[in-house]
Amino acid sequence: MTMFVSDWQWGYDGWIVVITALVAMTCAIPGSFLLVRRQSMLGDAVSHAVLPGIAIGFLVSGTRDGGWMLAGAIVAGLATAMLTQVLRRVGGVDRGAALGVVFTTLFALGLVLIVQAGDSVDLDPSCVLYGQVELAPLDVVVVRGIEVPRAVPWLLGVLAVTFLSVQVLWKELLVASFDPATAAAQGGRPNLMQQVLMVLVAAGCVVAFEAVGSILVVSLLVAPAAAARLVTNRLRPMMFIAMSIGVVAAVGGHLSALTVPGWLALETTDVSTSGSTAVFATLLVILAVLASPQQGLLFGTFRRLALRFRIAEEDLLGVLYRREVESRGLGQPTGVHLSELGGGGPGLAFRGMMRLAAIRLRWAGYVTPFRLIPHPDQIKLTEAGRVRATVLIRRHRLWELYLAGAAAIPLDHLHATAMDLEHLAQPDLLASLEAEAAKSVHDPQGREIPRG
Amino acid sequence: MPVHHRHRNPPIGPEHDPQAALSIHDVTVAYHRRPVLWDLDLDIPRGVLAAVVGPNGAGKSTMIKACLDLVPRVSGSIRLLGDELAAVQGRIGYVPQRETVDWDFPVSALDVVCMGLYRKIGWFRSVRRRHRNAAMEALDRVGLADFAGRQISRLSGGQQQRVFLARALVQEADLYFMDEPFASVDAATEEAILEVLRSLRDAGRTVIVVHHDLQTTRDYFDWLVLLNTRLVAAGSIEETWTPENLRATYGGRLTLLEAAGWAMGTAGSGQRRS
Numbered sequence: 001m002t003m004f005v006s007d008w009q010w011g012y013d014g015w016i017v018v019i020t021a022l023v024a025m026t027c028a029i030p031g032s033f034l035l036v037r038r039q040s041m042l043g044d045a046v047s048h049a050v051l052p053g054i055a056i057g058f059l060v061s062g063t064r065d066g067g068w069m070l071a072g073a074i075v076a077g078l079a080t081a082m083l084t085q086v087l088r089r090v091g092g093v094d095r096g097a098a099l100g101v102v103f104t105t106l107f108a109l110g111l112v113l114i115v116q117a118g119d120s121v122d123l124d125p126s127c128v129l130y131g132q133v134e135l136a137p138l139d140v141v142v143v144r145g146i147e148v149p150r151a152v153p154w155l156l157g158v159l160a161v162t163f164l165s166v167q168v169l170w171k172e173l174l175v176a177s178f179d180p181a182t183a184a185a186q187g188g189r190p191n192l193m194q195q196v197l198m199v200l201v202a203a204g205c206v207v208a209f210e211a212v213g214s215i216l217v218v219s220l221l222v223a224p225a226a227a228a229r230l231v232t233n234r235l236r237p238m239m240f241i242a243m244s245i246g247v248v249a250a251v252g253g254h255l256s257a258l259t260v261p262g263w264l265a266l267e268t269t270d271v272s273t274s275g276s277t278a279v280f281a282t283l284l285v286i287l288a289v290l291a292s293p294q295q296g297l298l299f300g301t302f303r304r305l306a307l308r309f310r311i312a313e314e315d316l317l318g319v320l321y322r323r324e325v326e327s328r329g330l331g332q333p334t335g336v337h338l339s340e341l342g343g344g345g346p347g348l349a350f351r352g353m354m355r356l357a358a359i360r361l362r363w364a365g366y367v368t369p370f371r372l373i374p375h376p377d378q379i380k381l382t383e384a385g386r387v388r389a390t391v392l393i394r395r396h397r398l399w400e401l402y403l404a405g406a407a408a409i410p411l412d413h414l415h416a417t418a419m420d421l422e423h424l425a426q427p428d429l430l431a432s433l434e435a436e437a438a439k440s441v442h443d444p445q446g447r448e449i450p451r452g
Numbered sequence: 453m454p455v456h457h458r459h460r461n462p463p464i465g466p467e468h469d470p471q472a473a474l475s476i477h478d479v480t481v482a483y484h485r486r487p488v489l490w491d492l493d494l495d496i497p498r499g500v501l502a503a504v505v506g507p508n509g510a511g512k513s514t515m516i517k518a519c520l521d522l523v524p525r526v527s528g529s530i531r532l533l534g535d536e537l538a539a540v541q542g543r544i545g546y547v548p549q550r551e552t553v554d555w556d557f558p559v560s561a562l563d564v565v566c567m568g569l570y571r572k573i574g575w576f577r578s579v580r581r582r583h584r585n586a587a588m589e590a591l592d593r594v595g596l597a598d599f600a601g602r603q604i605s606r607l608s609g610g611q612q613q614r615v616f617l618a619r620a621l622v623q624e625a626d627l628y629f630m631d632e633p634f635a636s637v638d639a640a641t642e643e644a645i646l647e648v649l650r651s652l653r654d655a656g657r658t659v660i661v662v663h664h665d666l667q668t669t670r671d672y673f674d675w676l677v678l679l680n681t682r683l684v685a686a687g688s689i690e691e692t693w694t695p696e697n698l699r700a701t702y703g704g705r706l707t708l709l710e711a712a713g714w715a716m717g718t719a720g721s722g723q724r725r726s
Contacts, residue, residue, distance in 0.1 A: 092484075171567070171579060174567070175567045177557070178553055178567070179553045181522055184520070185522060185544065186570060187538075187571060188570060188571070229558065233558050234559065234560065234603070235558045
């Protein structure tokens with residue numbers, strides 16, 4: 001660490017990262033469930049609505065640690081759910097609107113309470129809203145002879161309870177989230193499970209409010225889960241990945257809080273770990289959007305380009321083969337003009353693609369002459385190229401045969417459709433195609449179907 | 453003038469027929485004070501494959517949900533397998549409409565089928581290998597053994613419907629409620645589902661299906677419930693499948709096409725059954 005950050009101190013910065021990471025893991029667990037239930041914004045609402053609970057807990061106990069604030073927050077979290085329900089049932093208010101009214105009201109109430117309390121006790125609105133994890137390592141207790149920040153044992157406890165609750169109630173939470181009606185029909189108490197989830201979210205919000213504050217906690221509830229959802233299709237791995245992403249966000253967030261202001265040559269050294277953790281978590285979501293193997297932009301673009309490239313290659317081979325058959329015995333050159341390739345037209349991108357395809361084919365030994373950058377107008381098939389082209393032409397004509405016979409497509413529509421279909425190379429599909437047209441020697445236009 | 457066949461049901465009174473698979477007495481259900489089911493009296497015997505048929509908004513799904521206590525009822529009482537729901541919950545299977553769940557949910561087909569065993573497994577316990585094996589067998593029965601590990605959004609609509617069916621099968625219930633299991637599935641899937649339903653009935657179980665396709669009703673089912681907010685008629689398909697009853701059920705809403713479909717179903721049934 002000292003390689004990157006000159007003033008890193010394990011006894012201080014290390015604890016900040018540990019605290020933020022524990023918070024992120026605690027939030028990622030209910031956050032994953034909220035995401036797959038499409039209730040992520042409920043996390044936002046609860047994180048704000050717990051504020052009066054925290055404030056009352058603080059006013060009652062007069063201290064900043066402990067069960068009072070947790071209890072207050074859980075009550076406030078459940079009150080959010082219940083008040084929202086009441087507004088919907090009695091007033092017929094839309095679910096989103098009801099939630100919006102309830103959580104902003106509770107949040108405002110919490111702010112009033114905190115400002116009122118500010119005169120008598122040490123509770124500062126800005127530390128509640130934005131967190132003050134920078135001060136957490138300074139408030140230590142001694143556990144088994146080791147000085148640890150007061151927050152750490154407390155956070156470990158909440159994380160353990162959250163994790164164990166989800167572990168024990170896994171299948172009940174799963175079915176209540178996926179199919180509440182069937183869960184209810186089986187006696188699975190989906191509403192109770194929703195309440196359990198609200199309690200876990202509220203608990204996550206309480207522990208998070210010191211680290212990232214009550215406004216940014218939603219980033220730890222939502223962002224790691226959203227990123228994890230992009231890289232896996234199963235809920236259990238998703239939860240563990242979300243927890244790991246939360247840890248990465250905590251490490252990256254604090255490191256960037258220490259380094260980025262320096263890179264930007266900012267005057268201030270007063271950095272906010274909570275803010276940079278939230279930003280870093282969002283960066284991880286963007287990274288997942290780009291790099292996710294299933295839905296990722298990068299992989300998707302790469303796959304599409306690779307496919308277009310293969311199609312260009314195969315089209316070029318097909319044209320060369322047809323030209324060769326047409327000019328057989330006439331002694332004419334068997335080169336090919338780009339205009340014969342159709343499809344993409346003479347646009348620059350298309351020409352470039354064809355040029356690349358020609359180069360690729362030459363390197364693979366499918367066309368001659370051997371030149372560093374062969375021009376598509378002047379190339380001819382080699383023996384290997386002829387073999388590969390024969391396979392393609394056979395596929396093309398088999399498709400035409402099938403389309404004309406089984407699908408009754410008019411003759412003049414066959415070529416274009418077959419041009420698309422001939423690029424499909426799934427083995428089982430090709431086997432069925434061969435079986436469909438096993439005995440035919442000629443295609444619908446009377447041309448020979450070459451033996452592949 | 454609707455033709456009521458109330459006389460087919462036992463006389464109105466607090467007693468339920470203990471032999472009936474489903475016995476509904478004087479049930480009314482209302483959404484926002486508008487009744488969707490009105491004074492429903494109904495008995496369905498055990499071991500039948502029963503269709504619940506009626507126009508849109510007739511309360512077909514609501515009837516099933518009322519039986520499972522998923523919607524509050526204003527009045528009336530319901531007995532399932534001769535008992536209160538709470539006493540027999542483990543013997544009741546439910547297949548909701550496919551659109552009621554989010555198919556992007558990150559679970560596999562096998563995970564969903566395992567959900568049918570959750571009640572049997574019990575609270576706080578986890579799914580074991582033998583449960584997964586049972587779920588695999590159910591998937592195999594609906595022809596989806598090869599798709600067990602696939603995330604459910606990557607299944608076709610018909611396959612998703614069969615996953616739901618497998619989840620119901622694995623429950624080994626005695627009474628099944630299925631809400632439109634044939635909705636928008638291809639012909640092959642429809643055939644596969646029907647085969648499973650018939651094997652359930654042949655094993656002595658009762659299957660109650662909300663059905664929307666008048667053309668196939670007569671061929672597929674042996675018991676019929678015609679519903680349009682009130683009960684229009686209920687009984688064996690031979691006795692209940694009459695033009696008068698259907699007209700009473702659909703009223704002016706039976707379009708020409710539906711009438712034609714009904715006619716085709718009746719005409720075709722003799723040939724297909726032989």
